[in-house]
Amino acid sequence: MDESYTDDHLRKILRRTKTVACVGVSLNEVRPSYFVARYLKLKQFRVIGVNPGYAGQTGFGDQIVASLGEIPAAVGPVHMVDIFRRSEQAGAVVDEALDALLDRGLQTIWMQIGVTDPDAAARAREKGVDVIMNRCPKIEYQRLFGELRWGGIATGIISSKLK
Amino acid sequence: MSDTPTYGFDTLQIHAGSAPDPATGARQTPIYQNTGYVFRDADHAAALFNLQEVGFIYSRLTNPTVAVLQERLATLEGGVGAVATSSGHAAQIMALFPLMRPGDNVVVSNKLYGGTVTQFSQTIKRFGWEAKFVDIDDRGAVSRACTKKTKAIFCESIANPGGHVADLESIAKIADRKGIPLIVDNTTATPYLCNPIAHGATLVVHSTTKYISGNGTAMGGVVIDSGKFDWSASDKFPSLSEPEPAYHGLKFHETFGHLAFTFHGIAIGLRDLGMCQSPQNAFLTLLGCETLSLRMERHVANAKKIAEWLENDDRIEHVTYAGLKSSPHARRVKKLYKKGAGALFTFAVKGGYDACVKLVDSVELFSHVANLGDTRSLIIHSASTTHRQLTPEQQEAAGAAANVVRVSIGLEDADDLIRDLDQALSKAVG
Numbered sequence: 001m002d003e004s005y006t007d008d009h010l011r012k013i014l015r016r017t018k019t020v021a022c023v024g025v026s027l028n029e030v031r032p033s034y035f036v037a038r039y040l041k042l043k044q045f046r047v048i049g050v051n052p053g054y055a056g057q058t059g060f061g062d063q064i065v066a067s068l069g070e071i072p073a074a075v076g077p078v079h080m081v082d083i084f085r086r087s088e089q090a091g092a093v094v095d096e097a098l099d100a101l102l103d104r105g106l107q108t109i110w111m112q113i114g115v116t117d118p119d120a121a122a123r124a125r126e127k128g129v130d131v132i133m134n135r136c137p138k139i140e141y142q143r144l145f146g147e148l149r150w151g152g153i154a155t156g157i158i159s160s161k162l163k
Numbered sequence: 164m165s166d167t168p169t170y171g172f173d174t175l176q177i178h179a180g181s182a183p184d185p186a187t188g189a190r191q192t193p194i195y196q197n198t199g200y201v202f203r204d205a206d207h208a209a210a211l212f213n214l215q216e217v218g219f220i221y222s223r224l225t226n227p228t229v230a231v232l233q234e235r236l237a238t239l240e241g242g243v244g245a246v247a248t249s250s251g252h253a254a255q256i257m258a259l260f261p262l263m264r265p266g267d268n269v270v271v272s273n274k275l276y277g278g279t280v281t282q283f284s285q286t287i288k289r290f291g292w293e294a295k296f297v298d299i300d301d302r303g304a305v306s307r308a309c310t311k312k313t314k315a316i317f318c319e320s321i322a323n324p325g326g327h328v329a330d331l332e333s334i335a336k337i338a339d340r341k342g343i344p345l346i347v348d349n350t351t352a353t354p355y356l357c358n359p360i361a362h363g364a365t366l367v368v369h370s371t372t373k374y375i376s377g378n379g380t381a382m383g384g385v386v387i388d389s390g391k392f393d394w395s396a397s398d399k400f401p402s403l404s405e406p407e408p409a410y411h412g413l414k415f416h417e418t419f420g421h422l423a424f425t426f427h428g429i430a431i432g433l434r435d436l437g438m439c440q441s442p443q444n445a446f447l448t449l450l451g452c453e454t455l456s457l458r459m460e461r462h463v464a465n466a467k468k469i470a471e472w473l474e475n476d477d478r479i480e481h482v483t484y485a486g487l488k489s490s491p492h493a494r495r496v497k498k499l500y501k502k503g504a505g506a507l508f509t510f511a512v513k514g515g516y517d518a519c520v521k522l523v524d525s526v527e528l529f530s531h532v533a534n535l536g537d538t539r540s541l542i543i544h545s546a547s548t549t550h551r552q553l554t555p556e557q558q559e560a561a562g563a564a565a566n567v568v569r570v571s572i573g574l575e576d577a578d579d580l581i582r583d584l585d586q587a588l589s590k591a592v593g
Contacts (some may be wrong), residue, residue: 030413035215113420150225151217152233153244162183
């Protein structure tokens, strides 16, 4: 059963987030995780890539790290963890995030399209962390802030206000 | 796509997709009559060409005026996205193109608009595609016609001109079992009278030339995707599930999820087939769309009154209007068309071919036109015009036999239209 989220809730999350850790990010330019990380960087989010395969390399303006626990203190608060892993592996990432980042400003755990783990989501919500599952932050950002409209996509946004 | 409560049809037909113009505050959607768009810098251009960002490159692909129409129609049909095309015929090719490879086939209803029959039975063969025509009411026949090479089932919601009402839910179930999409041409019903996606369709196509623009002013078509089909569930749809060489090996379904079909339609379909809708036509179609529900209510009321009058006239053999109590489709209409069964139908005239030709020549208010869905009432003898290319058997199956004329009932005073038919029938039949 897919969870539903109001546009206001998604807007609030995307507006308050400044730094995103992308777990499972790729530097291959045609991978969805590359699309998302590059886009978030373009929209002025700070993007910390997390992938042991690329650890030490620079991507999206910062050094890529092997795990959430290895994000340098100098990065400052990490507001959101975006998970590009299979659902079976998402729970472990959630636990790692709660362990390493709860006292570093963690506000949101976001699981990409096709990724869900309701038990892990419940564990995170118990700690006061918002959880979004089976959505893409790039698509939601584009939908809520106007860009997707240019591609003929039904955004669900009805407004007579000048933006 | 949005999880926020939605609005009623009357609100959406005016507001969906059209916020005030961000550049000027213009409240009506402006006509962006331009071809190219300035890039911020080389990186921006590269990102747009790589599909990493959504934006404007060239009006063959995306255009702000056309995009409003796309979002509006996607919203009205309950889809996730839409691609507007130069005509309804173009929309049909654009719907099939991502699904089909040479050697593939599509199982289609034998009760279709004659132009579609010709497009499917003749022209698409040149792409190496095949259409297998079946009686769409015969579930066994539909099911048996589907082979490993079948990539879609295609029907019209209310067939033009015969008024056959497709049992969308049962056809959708067959498509589901076969792991292929159901494509529904919803031109004659419009999204106001029927939403095929709500009854299981994957893709909806329209000729927007008809009721949606409504005034007989602008050619156009659209393909709307429900966003519900899993293109990667099998190896049947490599254009959407496999790496795309023209985009460095990007996989559309993996990258764009439920928006894959729409983005493929822009990035491959419009890019390479080039059947884009003009901004001027999109603007005219948007104007028409704003009053769609009001017009359809009158179209339906007029059609019902005229069909009932014809049914009781001695000069008429039969009337195919699906909204009549006597229609063999009455049960389906009750279930699928609570707001009415459209305004396009045929009637058979005593006196056959010659009487039909005389009738068409004798009307004064009805216009002899090969179009439908106009504010004006239109009449045509399909067998000698739109369905001329078909064999007599095909004409019969399509509901366009030699003794039949088709009418598209407009928004005039119904009594005036009845008077016009009455005097013309007197001349034709006596």
